[in-house]
Amino acid sequence: MTYRIDNQKVLAENWFRELRNQMVGAIQKVDGSNFKEQEWQRPGGGGGKMSILKGEIFEKVGVNISTVHGEFSEEFRASMPGTQEDPSFWASGISVVAHMKNPKIAAAHFNTRYITTKGKQWFGGGCDLTPAIPEKEETDNFHHGLKRTCDQHHKDYYDRFKKQCDEYFYLKHRNEPRGIGGIFFDYINDNFEKDLSFIKDTGQYFINFLIDNVNRKKNLDFNDSDLKVLSKKRSRYVEFNLLYDRGTLFGLKTGGNIDAILMSMPPEAKWT
Secondary structure (H helix, E strand, C coil): CCCCHHHHHHHHHHHHHHHHHHHHHHHHHHHCCCCEEEEEECCCCEEEEEEEECCCCEEEEEEEEEEEEEECCHHHHCCCCCCCCCCEEEEEEEEEEEEECCCCCCEEEEEEEEEEECCCEEEEEEEEEECCCCCHHHHHHHHHHHHHHHHCCCCCHHHHHHHHHHHHCEECCCCEECCCEEEEEEEECCCHHHHHHHHHHHHHHHHHHHHHHHHHHCCCCCCHHHHHHHHHHHHHHHHHHHHCCHHHHHHHHCCCCHHHHHHHCCCCCCCC
16 A cells, blocks of 8 residues: 555554553553653644653653654754755654663663655664663563564564664763663665554564563562662663764754653763
């Protein structure tokens, strides 16, 4: 089936909203706390909804959606496909970051977006884990599930996107990875219907893994030493997001909501 670009925008935006509702509902159910929600408008066009929960299991989790449009700045358009002659763009996406109270449960991140410019359209995104105290079972479960999900769509997706994730989520100034990886992809534009199916399955896999992993580990004991390890690991998370994260850069360069852009930051981090 061939979709017009306007229809593609509607389908992508609607899916991000549906996934957002699923994630909010599932997280509230397992934590027993409610999200606080705030809608915002972008002066240049569009807006979004920011949802933050500070609960019993999730120390801080944000689920944000946005759909924005307008024109890229002269500085930013040079790095965006399809903007050589026309700087206009449209972008819709969802971003999820979960920081846990228990240091033995990995912080989890997921985002995906659909961007259109005058001559190009594509999906980008990914998901990864950042454990303070790595556990083989957690790592294996996450990657095995990702491979199964990717293999349903293309036999090369997992290896290619895992490699891109390992390269992307790397703190060059410290010569160390941010976490245990996952998948990362950009500029996917093979067939809209098939691409959207992959995006949907990745989102469903992420929320299912997140809830199963939390339920499996939420009652594990931890001590002050574990909390110190967690605070130090969170400092690396902050460094990556401020220095390298493309989503942070995109939001800041396109006049997004500052609180929504920085919702990925952990509630507390220490460098000493």
